[in-house]
Amino acid sequence: ASKKKRPPTVWLHFQECTGCTESLLRASHPDVARLILDLISVDYHETLLAAAGTQAEELLTSTIEENKGKFICIVEGGIPTKDGGIYCKIGGKTALEIINEVAPKSAAVIAIGSCAAFGGIQAANPNPTGAKGVSDIINSVPIINCPGCPPNPIAFLGTVLHYLTFGRLPATDKLGRPLFAYGRRIHDHCERRPHFDDGRFVEEFGDCAHKNGYCLYKVGCKGPETFSHCPSVRFNDVGVWPVSVGHGCVGCTEPNFWDTMTPFYER
Ligand code: SF4
Ligand code: SF4
Missing domain, CATH: 3.40.50.700 (NADH:ubiquinone oxidoreductase-like, 20kDa subunit)
Structure with missing residues (x-):
């Protein structure tokens, strides 16, 4: 000590x-x-x-x-x-x-x-x-x-x-x-970003695009409006974060996200 x-x-x-x-x-x-x-x-x-x-x-x-x-x-x-x-x-x-x-x-x-x-x-x-x-x-x-x-x-x-x-x-x-920790946007460091830039989107949870790891924007991901280091530091040494396992960001680091970021799911 x-x-x-x-x-x-x-x-x-x-x-x-x-x-x-x-x-x-x-x-x-x-x-x-x-x-x-x-x-x-x-x-x-x-x-x-x-x-x-x-x-x-x-x-x-x-x-x-x-x-x-x-x-x-x-x-x-x-x-x-x-x-x-x-x-x-x-x-x-x-x-x-x-x-x-x-x-x-x-x-x-x-x-x-x-x-x-x-x-x-x-x-x-x-x-x-x-x-x-x-x-x-x-x-x-x-x-x-x-x-x-x-x-x-x-x-x-x-x-x-x-x-x-x-x-x-x-x-x-x-x-x-x-x-x-909060100086950068989730969207700017997300591993699904190339799919966003090329217009490859998940349209519905469980569809082929979802299985292929495409961008979650159309099903409600709030990464473009959210500031946090989640995509870079991941969680607790298991190497994952919500978006990497197929769930959109809910914007939980932003004030009043419970009102401003809802609905969390768009489909
Ligand atoms: Fe941006 Fe979300 Fe798509 Fe990632 S999954 S590129 S954070 S909209
Ligand atoms: Fe932390 Fe409050 Fe969220 Fe519970 S509800 S994880 S105490 S911020």
Whole structure:
């Protein structure tokens, strides 16, 4: 393990499915054990924590108080704001109360997943709980967004490793997304692009064109409107990503994709 003191980290879970954590658990460069045992000190993470109840709540409070202005706050999940935020409560407090208590005392916030970045699926029209992303609520500390549903773990891990190496967050686009991961369009790096350029399209799922690996644009692929590194880094060392296995991109790294990118399937 590194002799340098590992930066303390708290990981808050709000309105979400834990898919981002699940995706990260399958990462391998570095794997999650090296991340949380050698690189950062994950002092509070509801999915990975051995402690529960009062013990867990005390751990959160003490980590924040002992590391004011120094800890990284990672947020997974949207924050419901309607009706005083009653739609998500942990230990008797609303997500809204917790984020307002914890995030301003951190050195920086990393919003992992489209829930924490932009409100998530629960924010889909008519957004019954008033779900919002962290940057709609907090503006006193730097916030970086690693959207995706779930995001590729490399977007998150690259952000953390950049912060550990340089002591600052990586350069971002206007949506707060790190450029190294979200600076390019899916469509510009897709292996099906030659088929798009030559007009060879899948017309229906399961047709001959689909079996031949042609472009998925006509059946709903949102790659031309979506920024992410999925085609280059693929997923979790198995070498695939949705488009490579015959499913169009659903645009999950873009704000409000649940409303703006639907219908996901055009045929
Ligand atoms: Fe789950 Fe998607 Fe939200 Fe991540 S962004 S917690 S995968 S719903
Ligand atoms: Fe673009 Fe999607 Fe066709 Fe790939 S499959 S070339 S991302 S439209």
